[in-house]
Amino acid sequence: MRWVSVWRRNMLVWRKLAAAAMLSNLADPLIMLFGLGYGLGALLPSVQGMSYIAFFAAGQLCTATMFTASFESMFSSFARMHGQKTWDAILYAPLIIDDIVAGEIVWAASKAWLTGSTILGVAVVFGLASSPWVLLALPAAFLVGLAFAGVGLIMCVLARGWDFFSYYMTLVMTPMMMISGVFFPADQLPSPLVAVAKAMPLYHGVQIVRPLIAGGPPPELWLHVAVLLAYAAAGYAAAIYFARRRFSS
C-alpha cells in the first residue's frame, strides 16, 4: 500500500487548486451537454426511448471521465515525471517505480471519477435520471477512469516529449469518441466501425451508463465490466513494464 503516499501527494496538490481544476474538468463537458443536448434535442423526438439530452448525458459522462483520466495520466503525470523530476525524488524513498505507477493511475482514475460523478449529479438535478439504478454509474465511472488512466500512463512513460500525446489524442481518442455511441447510437454505424468501437473501452462505459440513466440494469453488464477491467489491468501491467524500462536506463 506504499502507492497511497503517491496518490495522497497528488490529492494534496489538487486540493490547493481544486476550484480551478474542477472548473476546467467540468465546464467544457457541461456546456457541451446542455448546448448539444437541448439544441440538438429540440430537433430529435427521442433516441432509444430517451430524451436526446438524457441519451447524450450518458455519453458525455463517460467522455468527460475519459478526458480527465487521460489528461491527468498523460500531461500531469508527465510533468511530474519529466519536468519536475518528482518521481526521481520519490524513488530515493523506500518506494519503487511500480508504486508510483499504481499511485498515478489510481489518482487519475479518482480525479476522473470526480468529473463523472459531478456530471451525474448535474444530470440527476436536471431530472435526466431519477431511478436508484443510476447510483451504479458511480463505480462505473471509476472503472472507466481506471481503464483510461492505465492507457494514459503507458503514453506518459513512453513519451519523449509533450508532442507525443497529440498522436494518441488525435488518432485514438477523438475517433473513439465519434464511434462509441456518445452522440448517437453506435449500431447505426457501418459494421466494421461497430466492431472497432466494441474493442474500445469508451463504448463499454457508455453501454453501462446509458441504461442506468434510463433507469434499468444494463444488458450484458459483466461483458462491459470485463472489457473495462481488462483495459485497466493491461494498462497497469504495460505501464509498469515501460516505466521500469525507462527508469532502469
Added chain:
Amino acid sequence: MSALSARALRKSYGALEVVSGVDLDVALGECFGLLGPNGAGKTTTLKLCLGLIEPDGGAIALLGEPVPRRAREARARVGVVPQFDNLDPDFTVEENLMVYGRYFGIDPGEISARIPALLDFAGLAGRGNAKIMTLSGGMKRRLTLARALVNDPQLVFMDEPTTGLDPQARHLIWERLRRLTQEGKTLVLTTHFMEEAERLCHRLAIMDRGRIIVEGSPRALIAEHIEPQVLEVHGPGYETWMQRAKTLAPRVERVGDTVYCYGDEIEPLLKTLSGELSYLHRPASLEDVFLKLTGRDLRD
C-alpha cells in the same frame, strides 16, 4: 558492519561499460568522497548502491542489506541529495518535508515534530510557508539536504552537493555536512571540487572511466602521488626558461602556455625567474593529484 560495501560492480549501457569493476568500502561514521571527471561513472555507482538500477555484475551491501534485493529496506535508512534539485514545486518548504516523510511511511505527527529542527538545520527557520520558486539556489540545496534527513538516516548520499553555489552558500553546506559527521552519520559524496573533498572527506577514491584508480585519505594521496611544492610559470620567454627548469626540478610539465614544476625544493627555480615571467608558487593540492592521475583532457 561497514556502511557500504561494493564488490566488482559492473554496469553497461549498450556497448559502453560505465562502471567496470568497482570495489568500495565505506565505514560507519566516515565521510567518503567519490571523485572523478565528468562521465567517470560516479553517479551510476551511486545509483547502483541505492538499488535504483540493477548491476550487470558484482555485489552491494548497503547498511548490511543486500542491494538491489533488499534496496527498499536499505533506502528506509538512507538519505539522498541528488545532483539536481528535485524539490516538489507544488508545495511549500514545510509541505515538501511533510510529503517526503510520508513516502517513508513515517507517522505525520512525528514528521511535524521533526520539521522545526530540520528547518533550523537548513537555515530556513521561519520560511516554512515559502514557495519553492521563491528560494535561492543555496536555500533549495539546504532544503534538499533537510529533506534527505527527514527519515533520520544513518547514511546520506550526496551527488555534487555544492555545484552551482556561491562561496557563502558552499561554506554553509560544508559546515552542515561536518555537523552531520559529528553526529555520527555516514556521508558518501561525489564532487569535482577538490577543495571540498580535501576539507570534508576522511577518505576518498578517484574514479576514471568506470574504475577506481586510487583510494586513501586526502593527505596520504597528496603525499604519495605528488611532490609537495608546485610552481606555475607563464609569460614571454617561458619556453627557454622551461629548458633550464627541467635541469632543476624533478618533474616539469607544459600545458598550453603554462609550465608546471613539481618538486620538494622550489627555491632554486624561483631564483632563475626573470622579470618578464609571471609565476605562482603554492603547495601541492588534491587537484594536482587528480589532474596527474586522470589527465588534463576535457571530458565533456
